[in-house]
Amino acid sequence: MNIKKINDDVVSRLKNDDREAFKYLYDEYWFLLFNQAYKRLPNEEIVKGLIQDLFADIWQNRSKLVIQTSIVAYLKQALKYKIFNYIKAQIVREKYIAKIAGNNHLPNSNQTEQQINYLELQKAISHCIASLPLQPQRVYLLKHEQDMSYLEIADHLQISVSTVEKHMIKALKIIRQQIKGIYRE
Structure with a gap:
């Protein structure tokens, strides 16, 4: 059976509230997603939380799910956006905490800026690919x-x-x- 047919079958089953299809998706791709995310964000608990959020979003939005590439490509891309949004939120929190503390200089601001630039470039490339x-x-x-x-x-x-x-x-x-x-x- 080819990849497209498997993808279409799983998506179709998800749209019909098939919990076994969701379980298959989770079991099949969880570890792959964990490894991908952990390379970008080496914090096990945060990565596990982001992956849980991703799968929760898929289940909640299953009736509207449209996957035009492969399932694995879709999951990887969705996880990249989760990581990007998490890092952006962290930067906002750091700036807010520094401002409240009266310290406008962040110790890791150069590293943070590099992360933002990298993630913005990744987002731009994703839009180009689309x-x-x-x-x-x-x-x-x-x-x-x-x-x-x-x-x-x-x-x-x-x-x-x-x-x-x-x-x-x-x-x-x-x-x-x-x-x-x-x-x-």
Whole structure:
């Protein structure tokens, strides 16, 4: 059974309140998501909480769930946004606490600024990816979010390896142009 059919089946079952589909999703991807998040935010309790929030959001919004890529790519992207929002909230809290304490200088402000810049760049890249034409977008996501080789992508999409390469070149060119445009503004 191919990945798209499995994705569609799980999403369809979730929309029909199938708890077994939700359990499958949770059991299948929890550890992968934990490892991804822990690399970005090395605090086990916070990471576990963010993943719980992610799955709670999926269950609460299951009737409106639309996944156009693979489930794993969707989950990874959703978790990236959870991490981004958590870090932004932490920065606001730190600034607020420093202001109340009468200390306008934060000890880790350079590191915090670098984190914000990194997360803003990630968000900009995500928007660029979302705006790509369908085939280059699919190729890019399969390569960068599912770590597939060009040969695996070609097999998955039933196209030639050279076509995969052309789509990847097109995707990267568009992303570079859009990122340059963002940082010139």
